[in-house]
Amino acid sequence: MGITKLADLIRSDAPDAVSYKDISDYTGKVIALDTSVVLNQFRAATPSLSPLTGVFFRTLTFLEHDIKPVFVFDGKPPVEKTPVLERRAQAAGWSPPKRTGMASSQTNDAIELLKHIGVPVIQAPGDAEALCAQLVRVGVVDAVASEDMDTLPFGANVLIRQLNAKRDSEVMEYSLPKLLEKLQINHEELVDLCILLGCDYCDKIPGLGPKRALTLIQKHRTIENVVLHINRMTHPVPHFWKYKEARKIFLDATENTVPELVWTEPDEEAVVGFLCHTKHVKEERIRHRMKTFHKNRENRREQRKMEKAAGYTRQTRMENFFRITRKREQPVEAPSSLGDGNKRPRSK
Structure with missing residues (x-):
């Protein structure tokens, strides 16, 4: 749920705190993702299928754009959140959550898959959005990608919503400093x-x-x-x-220790072994996506080189100055990058 009607309030009273962007605007950026939101999106969209396939496809899209994703998983939720979690589970027909702090089998599967893809995974001590906000505040990541607006009261300076792979979709970026100034x-x-x-x-x-x-x-x-x-x-x-x-x-200003963030090339054979041989996803589908991933990423890198050589820079789109009041559309996704062993310094 996040914060009730906060997005509507920002749209009406602090529209300058929101800018509309394209997924390619985040090339080279490190973005923390509230992973439970991603998993729940795919669970809701395709309840009869494993959300792991969706996570695989979305992560490769991030990497194609040379966006560096950091997947943050929920830990033990605060006891104050129990009633909300129980209501959500009941409404969705899921099993009631357990406050043990132990990762579910689905979480463990997602962690294993993401490690095969070569992207960093962090286990939060509590709610993932709280740790995501801390990562932005201390400069470990550039922004948080989540559909939950409570990332802002947790102190994330930059919140990205609707960061996905859909064509012609708009990414919404919220600036916390601008929001506080306008309100x-x-x-x-x-x-x-x-x-x-x-x-x-x-x-x-x-x-x-x-x-x-x-x-x-x-x-x-x-x-x-x-x-x-x-x-x-x-x-x-x-x-x-x-x-x-x-x-x-x-x-809560508790500063959690952040591990060193390392991105490596996806291990195609490990991904195939896990998704196809263990989770029974069609191998042809995974192989084809890996092939297009390498091709698309290389094409985009070549295009950026040519644009840089020609002195091209991205201009802010004129729509950013006008289209502010329309209703939010369905969430979009985000991209990420790497595979060349790039590292991000751990926070002090």
Whole structure:
């Protein structure tokens, strides 16, 4: 779920915080992906098939564009998130989540596949989006790719949505510094705003819409002060409201150790052995995709060399200055790159 109606609020009150881009704009960038979002997208789109095939195809698309993906997996979720996870599982017809911190068989399969493809994998101690945000803050990655808006209150300076391989699709990039500037609030006040809008870690005040919530935060600055200035009859404050616990989760400044990030060439035989011989995906399909991957990546690299030699630079598209108010479309994906043993320094 992320943050209820935060995207709509940004579109109406801080449109300059959003820019529209193309997947190729991220060539050479290191992007952290909230992997559970990717897996759930494919689970929902093709419930009768394993999401691993989708992960394989999407990752190669990233690499074709020389985008460097870092896949971050969820760890043990905060206890405050349990009710939300149970509701989501029930609605989707999935098994209820277990708060053991142990990786599921699907997670283990995805990790094995991604290692065969040659991209870094990181296990977060808690929610993946929190660690993704930290990776951006400390400069280990350039941006976070996720459909969950709660990456912003976690402190990710750059959030990318709809980063995928679909043709003519637009990538939406959110700038946290611009968002705070346009809304005239600081990061702590944004966290309180997101709690009022509705987050995964506590209930919200009933009947309090996004416009009203923003106005109250801009005027009173904290949830404690907001509660003193609302009509408790029309906007009853939840009993035993755990907004302080939710606030702490978003603002937790714990710095986690990040392993050295290394990208290598995909191991085609290992991928085939895993997907085709273990997961029974048609080998012809995987071989064909690997062949087109190498061809497409080389073609794009040659094209960039020619453009660089000719002094070509990408211009910001004029649509970035105009098309701001339309509704968000279906999520898109992102690209990534490498295979030449490129390394990213570990954070200190």
